[in-house]
Every structure is written in C-alpha cells, then in structure tokens.
Amino acid sequence: MxxxxxxxxxxxxxxxxxxxxxxxxxxxxxxxxxxxxxxxxxxxxxxxxxxxxxxxxxxxxxxxxxxxxxxxxxxxxxxxxxxxxxxxxxxxxxxxxxxxGTGWPMSEASGRDVVLVAGGLGLAPLRPAIYRLLSERARYGRITLLYGTRSPKEILFRRELDAWRKRGDLAVEVTVDHTVEPWQGHVGVVTGLIAHARFDPSRTLALVCGPEIMMRFAADALAACGLAHGAIYLSMERNMKCGIGLCGHCQFGGLLVCRDGPVLRYDRLAATLRVREL
Ligand SMILES: Cc1cc2nc3c(=O)[nH]c(=O)nc-3n(C[C@H](O)[C@H](O)[C@H](O)COP(=O)(O)OP(=O)(O)OC[C@H]3O[C@@H](n4cnc5c(N)ncnc54)[C@H](O)[C@@H]3O)c2cc1C
Ligand code: FES
Incomplete structure (x- = not known):
C-alpha cells in the first residue's frame, strides 16, 4: 500500500x-x-x-x-x-x-447523532464521511444531511442524494438560493434548515463544509440549537504550497491549515474566524 x-x-x-x-x-x-x-x-x-x-x-x-x-x-x-x-x-x-491533513472525527461520532451541513462544492469533501457513516449505520444515532446550493442545476451527486433519501435511515434536505426552474424543495440558505432539523444537541456532532461565510453562520446556528463549539467541525480552505506545514502559506491565526486541518474543531477557530479578511 x-x-x-x-x-x-x-x-x-x-x-x-x-x-x-x-x-x-x-x-x-x-x-x-x-x-x-x-x-x-x-x-x-x-x-x-x-x-x-x-x-x-x-x-x-x-x-x-x-x-x-x-x-x-x-x-x-x-x-x-x-x-x-x-x-x-x-x-x-x-x-x-x-x-x-486531518480527517473528519468519525470515531468520535460513534453513538451520537450526526448533522452534516454542506454548502455548494462542500458536499464533495463530506461525501467520504457519508459513505463511512452509511457503511456502519448501526453505530450512529440520527443522521441528517443539510445541503444548500445556488440553483437546482448546480446540485452535486443528484442520483446519490436520491438514493440516500430513499434509504429512510438518513434525513436529506436540499435547499437552493434561488430558482426559475420547477423545484419542489426548499428555497433559502442552508443555515435556515438547521433550526428545523431533528437531532439531540446534547449528543450531536456536526460536520460542516462550504464557503467560509456559510460555515460561520452554520456554526452560529448549530450553537444556537445547543451544540457546544467542541462538537462542531469545519473543513477550512487556505492557499497552500507545501501542504505539510513547512512554508506558512496556509497560516490561519496560530494554525497551519494543511498541518492542523483542514478539519478543525470550531472552538479552535471561532475567535480567528471573526477577524475580518484574515
Ligand atoms: C484543503 C483544501 C481542500 C480543497 N478541496 C477542494 C475540492 O475538493 N474541490 C475543489 O474544486 N477545490 C478544492 N479546494 C480549492 C482548490 O484548491 C482551489 O480551487 C484551487 O487551489 C484554485 O487554484 P487555481 O490555480 O485553479 O485558481 P487560482 O488562480 O488560485 O484562483 C482563481 C480564482 O478563483 C478563486 N478561488 C480560489 N480558490 C477558490 C475556492 N476554493 N472557491 C472559490 N473560488 C476560489 C481565487 O480567489 C481566484 O479569484 C480545496 C482547497 C483546500 C485548501
Ligand atoms: S501549505 Fe505550507 S505550511 Fe501549509
């Protein structure tokens, strides 16, 4: 190997x-x-x-x-x-x-409800976690995928989303920012779905991936539902050169995103994420 x-x-x-x-x-x-x-x-x-x-x-x-x-x-x-x-x-x-880099905290998710919040292309880095959760479904509580994208034609992995929805053991909610096409689903930002999702905040782990602004609002919405900052994980993006903690290109406050991330717990990120244009 x-x-x-x-x-x-x-x-x-x-x-x-x-x-x-x-x-x-x-x-x-x-x-x-x-x-x-x-x-x-x-x-x-x-x-x-x-x-x-x-x-x-x-x-x-x-x-x-x-x-x-x-x-x-x-x-x-x-x-x-x-x-x-x-x-x-x-x-x-x-x-x-x-x-x-670091992976999603799959072993920590064991025995807990899991909420995945994806914005746009953010569904792609979350898809391996979804495969893993579904392959050992009995190990987890309620699993919810909330996915938001700009318009229906930009929805990624359509057939898989339908297949996941049909399984019945994973709640899948898709929303679009705007549409002129016929559309049966939600309209509005993905963070708006969080308050309506069914999960027990005291035993939930949240995995969030998407544009930085969306992740910040998602983390706020999850915290407003009662999740501790330590139960929320974000996948961060920064310009990278070496990818292994040598060059400093991906520095984010005291962190190097390539070495300490890209998956990072929100309690390590919250203060730095609020500094504008960092
Ligand atoms: C850990 C990590 C994981 C990533 N995973 C993926 C992935 O799964 N799929 C993927 O397509 N990309 C992913 N990216 C982003 C990808 O690395 C960038 O899109 C790429 O570096 C752009 O390089 P470029 O030379 O094509 O464009 P550049 O010349 O670097 O950028 C062109 C333009 O696009 C803008 N831009 C750059 N990156 C992004 C971005 N992420 N989103 C929107 N606009 C951007 C720039 O500001 C610029 O205006 C990831 C980044 C990181 C750090
Ligand atoms: S990309 Fe070089 S330190 Fe992260």
Missing amino acids: YSPAADPMCPRVVRVRRRRRDGPDVWTLELEGHRDEPIAFEAGQFNMLTAFGIGEVPVSFSGDPAHPRRIVHTIRAVGPVSSALTRLGPGASLAIRGPL
Missing part, C-alpha cells in the same frame, strides 16, 4: 480512469495509481494535485475510503490549475501528493 510518509514532498504519477461532469463547472475524476496501487485515506483528507506545466493545488478526496484503489476528486474549475485538471480525460496523467 502506498504511504506518504516516505517523502511527503514527492509526487507520484497517476492516470485518469474516468471523468464525469457533476455541475456547470464541476468535474469528478476517478484516478488509478501505478499498478493499481491502493491509497488509504481518511474521510476529510486531501491530496495535492499537479497539472503538469501549470501548478499544484489541494483538493479533498470525494470518494469512498473503503475503496482505496478508486481515488476520486471532485473539482470546480475556478482558475488555471483547477481548470487544467478538469480538462484531463481518461488516460491522461497528473501527479498527486497525499493523503494529507
């Missing part, structure tokens, strides 16, 4: 096995390693992905941790590197370094 410990700065070449469009600017790449080598990762961790000749960027795993031979990343094309990555078709090469 591949281990990043040997040299975490040394990338290795992988190929795209499959590529699927998951939204207007969003593509999901399934990668295969040399000789189909497995890459064990935890839900919430990320890889540094290199588009040759262009650059390297951090991208979270979005596949199932139970299938370490199927490395999956869901990428929004926002700039040069992410756009180049989303253009890679089957057979094309790229390089990866990882897995890096």
Whole structure:
C-alpha cells in the first residue's frame, strides 16, 4: 500500500480512469495509481494535485475510503490549475501528493447523532464521511444531511442524494438560493434548515463544509440549537504550497491549515474566524 510518509514532498504519477461532469463547472475524476496501487485515506483528507506545466493545488478526496484503489476528486474549475485538471480525460496523467491533513472525527461520532451541513462544492469533501457513516449505520444515532446550493442545476451527486433519501435511515434536505426552474424543495440558505432539523444537541456532532461565510453562520446556528463549539467541525480552505506545514502559506491565526486541518474543531477557530479578511 502506498504511504506518504516516505517523502511527503514527492509526487507520484497517476492516470485518469474516468471523468464525469457533476455541475456547470464541476468535474469528478476517478484516478488509478501505478499498478493499481491502493491509497488509504481518511474521510476529510486531501491530496495535492499537479497539472503538469501549470501548478499544484489541494483538493479533498470525494470518494469512498473503503475503496482505496478508486481515488476520486471532485473539482470546480475556478482558475488555471483547477481548470487544467478538469480538462484531463481518461488516460491522461497528473501527479498527486497525499493523503494529507486531518480527517473528519468519525470515531468520535460513534453513538451520537450526526448533522452534516454542506454548502455548494462542500458536499464533495463530506461525501467520504457519508459513505463511512452509511457503511456502519448501526453505530450512529440520527443522521441528517443539510445541503444548500445556488440553483437546482448546480446540485452535486443528484442520483446519490436520491438514493440516500430513499434509504429512510438518513434525513436529506436540499435547499437552493434561488430558482426559475420547477423545484419542489426548499428555497433559502442552508443555515435556515438547521433550526428545523431533528437531532439531540446534547449528543450531536456536526460536520460542516462550504464557503467560509456559510460555515460561520452554520456554526452560529448549530450553537444556537445547543451544540457546544467542541462538537462542531469545519473543513477550512487556505492557499497552500507545501501542504505539510513547512512554508506558512496556509497560516490561519496560530494554525497551519494543511498541518492542523483542514478539519478543525470550531472552538479552535471561532475567535480567528471573526477577524475580518484574515
Ligand atoms: C484543503 C483544501 C481542500 C480543497 N478541496 C477542494 C475540492 O475538493 N474541490 C475543489 O474544486 N477545490 C478544492 N479546494 C480549492 C482548490 O484548491 C482551489 O480551487 C484551487 O487551489 C484554485 O487554484 P487555481 O490555480 O485553479 O485558481 P487560482 O488562480 O488560485 O484562483 C482563481 C480564482 O478563483 C478563486 N478561488 C480560489 N480558490 C477558490 C475556492 N476554493 N472557491 C472559490 N473560488 C476560489 C481565487 O480567489 C481566484 O479569484 C480545496 C482547497 C483546500 C485548501
Ligand atoms: S501549505 Fe505550507 S505550511 Fe501549509
């Protein structure tokens, strides 16, 4: 099994096995390693992905941790590197370094209700946690997924959302900011769903991923429902270069997001998150 410990700065070449469009600017790449080598990762961790000749960027795993031979990343094309990555078709090469960073606190979630709050592309880094929760469903109490996106056409992983909803052992609520299309679901920001979700705050763990402003409001809404700051986890994003705590690019207050995160407990983040433009 591949281990990043040997040299975490040394990338290795992988190929795209499959590529699927998951939204207007969003593509999901399934990668295969040399000789189909497995890459064990935890839900919430990320890889540094290199588009040759262009650059390297951090991208979270979005596949199932139970299938370490199927490395999956869901990428929004926002700039040069992410756009180049989303253009890679089957057979094309790229390089990866990882897995890096901290994962979602899956063992801590055992025996508790779990609320997952996703905004936009934030559903992708949460999907490995959902796979894990569902694969050992009996270990957890009530599980609720609250997902908000801009419009119905930007909803990620539609078929999976429907399949999860049909299981009956996971509450799935989807909301859109606005719509002109026919739409049966909620309209409004995802944080508005939190007060209506059914969970016992005294035994709930919340996993939150999305734009920073959305995560801040989500954490406030969860706290208003009675969750302690220590029971809320956010996945943070910052510009990264090394990804392993050497260069300081991802500094956030006293934390290095690549080394101490990206998944961090809200009680470690709350004060710094309130400092404007940090
Ligand atoms: C731990 C971690 C996990 C991440 N996981 C994912 C993931 O699963 N999927 C994914 O698509 N991206 C993810 N990102 C974000 C991704 O790394 C950036 O989108 C990428 O670095 C942009 O690089 P670029 O060269 O394409 O664009 P840049 O030239 O760096 O940026 C182009 C423009 O896009 C803006 N931009 C940069 N990043 C973002 C962003 N995250 N959201 C919106 N606008 C942005 C910039 O401000 C700039 O205006 C993650 C980032 C971190 C730190
Ligand atoms: S990216 Fe270099 S210290 Fe985090």
